[in-house]
Amino acid sequence: MKHRKLGNNGPSVSAIGYGAMVLVHGMYGEVEDTLSVKTIQHVIDSGITMIDTADAYANGHNEELVGQAIKDRRDKVFLATKFGIVFDANETSTPVTTNWNVLPINGKPEYVRKAIDGSLNRLGVDYLDLWYAHFPDPSTPIEDTVSTMAEVVQAGKVKYLGLSNVTAEQLRRAHAVHPITAVQYEYSLWSRNAETDLLPTARELGVGFVPWAPLGSGFLTGTVKSVSEGDFRNFNPRYQGENLKANQDRFAPIKAMAEELNVTPAQLALAWLLHKDEHIVPIPGSRNPVHIDSNAMATEISLTPEQLKLLDTLAPRDLAAGKTLL
Incomplete structure (x- = not known):
């Protein structure tokens, strides 16, 4: 597995x-916990170091699964999680509307301090x-949220800070704190909306870029013909109605x-991302060990400038039918 730095001054992590x-029940159909733990362990054993989760995934259960999986492999893992989507009905929040749902968000200092301890406990780690x-x-x-996150770094509970789903302006303001x-x-x-402002700003500031849904929630594998009932992609505008066929x-x-x-369509899509910037680290998800290994091999694919230009031409920014998730 090849490695790359997450930002100009960041840590070295696996390139994928x-x-x-993807291991959350009901996201892509049902999945059994024991299989989920084995899947994460296969990921680690394959040489992938960066594992990404969030406290809101399955109301904290996804973090618990990751914690079980890395229990005897902590030194091999670059562990990333997220906070801010409120999954406790007793907590206050502010609604944020996306193109597929409404999310309850809390970035207030008191919630930040509470969230870190909850994640550490569920993951079974001390940092x-x-x-x-x-x-x-x-x-x-955003300055108030990030300044409180910085306190957590000073307390030794977190090594590095990140932001998700922000604007370029919010990234600048946060990075100044x-x-x-x-x-x-x-x-x-x-x-490809990130290319307008956010990715150039991250590059200017020396911030690493982590694409979520780097395979279009599975679409870019080239194997999705339809989605079953209960699959969260039914709420994705690009999978709805005539959009999927288009x-x-x-x-x-x-x-x-x-x-x-x-190469596989997924490998090509991931290789395209890896060629876009040396500090980009995509985080594809899969439940299938064969697909996990195949995704990891995307780091071995070299694309020529002509091939990259052709991909940019074949997939211009507004090619897809339907709105993005955000």
């Missing part, structure tokens, strides 16, 4: 990370390598290009 959200604010809280200045090591945002061949047609040339290069 792992998004554990985190990377801690993200999952969404900015509209009712709380405390160095931000990584920013996480939706980014892939079918969701996207299958529009992205068919990329699938054909992968076949010509003798």
